[in-house]
Amino acid sequence: MLLPTPCGPVSGQMHDLMVGRRSLSTATGPTTDQSVIEDLDQQLALWTAYELSYRGFDDVDPDLEWDLDVLALRAEIEARFERELRSATRDRTERVADDTPIGDELLDLVAGDEGPRLSAYLRRDATAEEMRDFLRERSIQQLKESDPQSFLLPRLEGAAKVALAEIQYDEYGAGRVEALHQTMYARTLEAVGLDPQYGAYVGEVSAVSLASANVMSLFALHHRLRGAGLGHFAAFEASSSVPSRRIAAGLERLEMGPDAAAYFHEHVEADSVHEQVAARDLCGSFLADHPSLRQDVLFGAACALHLEALSGTELMERWETGRREDQAS
Amino acid sequence: MTAEDIRVRPCPDGPVLVRGADALVDDDGRRHEITRPVVAVCVCGKSSRAPWCDGTHKARPRRQVEE
Numbered sequence: 001m002l003l004p005t006p007c008g009p010v011s012g013q014m015h016d017l018m019v020g021r022r023s024l025s026t027a028t029g030p031t032t033d034q035s036v037i038e039d040l041d042q043q044l045a046l047w048t049a050y051e052l053s054y055r056g057f058d059d060v061d062p063d064l065e066w067d068l069d070v071l072a073l074r075a076e077i078e079a080r081f082e083r084e085l086r087s088a089t090r091d092r093t094e095r096v097a098d099d100t101p102i103g104d105e106l107l108d109l110v111a112g113d114e115g116p117r118l119s120a121y122l123r124r125d126a127t128a129e130e131m132r133d134f135l136r137e138r139s140i141q142q143l144k145e146s147d148p149q150s151f152l153l154p155r156l157e158g159a160a161k162v163a164l165a166e167i168q169y170d171e172y173g174a175g176r177v178e179a180l181h182q183t184m185y186a187r188t189l190e191a192v193g194l195d196p197q198y199g200a201y202v203g204e205v206s207a208v209s210l211a212s213a214n215v216m217s218l219f220a221l222h223h224r225l226r227g228a229g230l231g232h233f234a235a236f237e238a239s240s241s242v243p244s245r246r247i248a249a250g251l252e253r254l255e256m257g258p259d260a261a262a263y264f265h266e267h268v269e270a271d272s273v274h275e276q277v278a279a280r281d282l283c284g285s286f287l288a289d290h291p292s293l294r295q296d297v298l299f300g301a302a303c304a305l306h307l308e309a310l311s312g313t314e315l316m317e318r319w320e321t322g323r324r325e326d327q328a329s
Numbered sequence: 330m331t332a333e334d335i336r337v338r339p340c341p342d343g344p345v346l347v348r349g350a351d352a353l354v355d356d357d358g359r360r361h362e363i364t365r366p367v368v369a370v371c372v373c374g375k376s377s378r379a380p381w382c383d384g385t386h387k388a389r390p391r392r393q394v395e396e
Contacts, residue, residue, distance in 0.1 A: 104341065111387050170365050179364075241384035245377070272382040273369040276340045 008041025089302035103280030119243035148216035231300030344382035
């Protein structure tokens, strides 16, 4: 993958650092009051910085992963991103009782969340182009599905580590290369006529799609935020099995082929297991050892729901606008 | 693999998690191969993918804690 083209001052600054141009002082940093979550420029800069810890870029020196200027700029964006996530999710986490077991709490939090009904729309009404749009936006996180959470493994002990490793083994194909979930998603992209290559759509997706991937790296790459990473993962898994069933039905309704739906069929069963293991065994065991981090776990879960809702709303509005324009013309 | 190696754990208001089994034989005698490290077996009877849980139990009203 090549370094993506910058789209504003912050990603421009990150781009300059990546190609070895250091005329800009990162100490001054980008000063902006704009939402970080919905700002494409800052999300692309953050995604680019994080990517050095994953597959990297063919045209970037891999040593920049630990470059102090890159890390300083990354940290500035991260601080604003985290602040905004905390304020955006306060309503969700404050409603939660203190005495319920965390597993029930997390599953209830997800069950009580009224999303924008994206998966219901994909099942019944979406056009093939809208379905492709959805798959393209999600490709940023799904083509590195489970990779951020692997960074959480060494941060855990005992039963929590065992629970995460069990889920990850399944996510990584349980010994079968063809069942690696990332590869299954690539096959879905290919089946519907999209580019299956890692990072192919980084320059085309929305800020929220990048933020949804970035939040996992933010939590997984900071020891301080490991509780949030686990909560996010549990909520993410728990909000997957039912939507996956609907999306698979939508792909079949649109006759986009069995290869397209296979990934989502797999996730109906896999995530019915993972949500239980993640909420009860992983988060439950983790909090038994670290009871003071309960709010962090809930914060992470609320972030998953918040970003999922933003993304669903964004796509539904985009398609609604598209339909209105089609009717007008 | 012996039966002692198989671990079964019910989840409150959810499926039963089974670890260590190679296959599950349902009430009709049909054998379902197990390929993942842990499976969630449906106990609410509403799954569209029986014997496996598909998350449908979440659409049902939860039983009260007092029961």
